Amino acid sequence: MLLKISSKALVKFILLLVLLSPSTFQTEAKHETNLIIAICKKTPNYALCLSTLKSNPNSSRADVAGLGYIVVETVKAKSTAGLQTIVKLSRSSPVLKRKLSECWQKYDAILNDFVPEAEQGPPKFAVDGMKGVAEVTTDCIKDFQGLEAPLPTINQLVHDLSLVAASIISNLL
Numbered sequence: 001m002l003l004k005i006s007s008k009a010l011v012k013f014i015l016l017l018v019l020l021s022p023s024t025f026q027t028e029a030k031h032e033t034n035l036i037i038a039i040c041k042k043t044p045n046y047a048l049c050l051s052t053l054k055s056n057p058n059s060s061r062a063d064v065a066g067l068g069y070i071v072v073e074t075v076k077a078k079s080t081a082g083l084q085t086i087v088k089l090s091r092s093s094p095v096l097k098r099k100l101s102e103c104w105q106k107y108d109a110i111l112n113d114f115v116p117e118a119e120q121g122p123p124k125f126a127v128d129g130m131k132g133v134a135e136v137t138t139d140c141i142k143d144f145q146g147l148e149a150p151l152p153t154i155n156q157l158v159h160d161l162s163l164v165a166a167s168i169i170s171n172l173l
């Protein structure tokens with residue numbers, strides 16, 4: 001009886017060792033990377049999707065919804081940077097300020113409407129919110145194409161990221 005119990009305990013112990021061994025973690029990490037690759041392949045910008053997700057350590061443990069959320073948060077961070085750039089440019093030039101006012105409003109809408117919609121809403125709302133971001137940034141891209149960096153770069157990045165986010169979240173519909 002004692003032998004039976006201890007062999008059972010031994011099996012449990014070995015099982016625990018196997019579960020905790022580095023190779024298991026590697027397999028898990030590989031599985032997660034495969035998920036990221038599969039998800040990113042379905043988006044309109046594979047390279048941007050992959051670099052965005054791989055640069056966030058939370059991606060390795062995230063499911064599809066979690067990956068979508070990570071890209072939404074990246075859209076938020078880049079939009080905040082975009083708004084700060086617009087404020088700075090507006091202060092430096094009154095002419096530019098008038099030209100920037102529409103784009104400024106777009107970024108306000110992104111940060112106050114579209115991103116919260118994507119963060120809090122069900123997947124359908126999140127997809128709509130991210131598509132909304134892509135739509136409103138299109139005008140900013142057109143209006144400031146010739147302008148010195150960083151605004152044109154940020155406009156394009158926010159636009160492309162929002163379409164990646166919409167594509168990832170649409171897997172949940």
Ligand SMILES: *[C@@H]1O[C@H](CO)[C@@H](O)[C@H](O)[C@H]1NC(C)=O
Nearest residue numbers: 055056057058059070073074
């Ligand atoms: C990872 O997730 C945690 C918990 O949700 C969050 O607080 C943290 O900011 C995330 N890290 C990054 C780099 O996004």
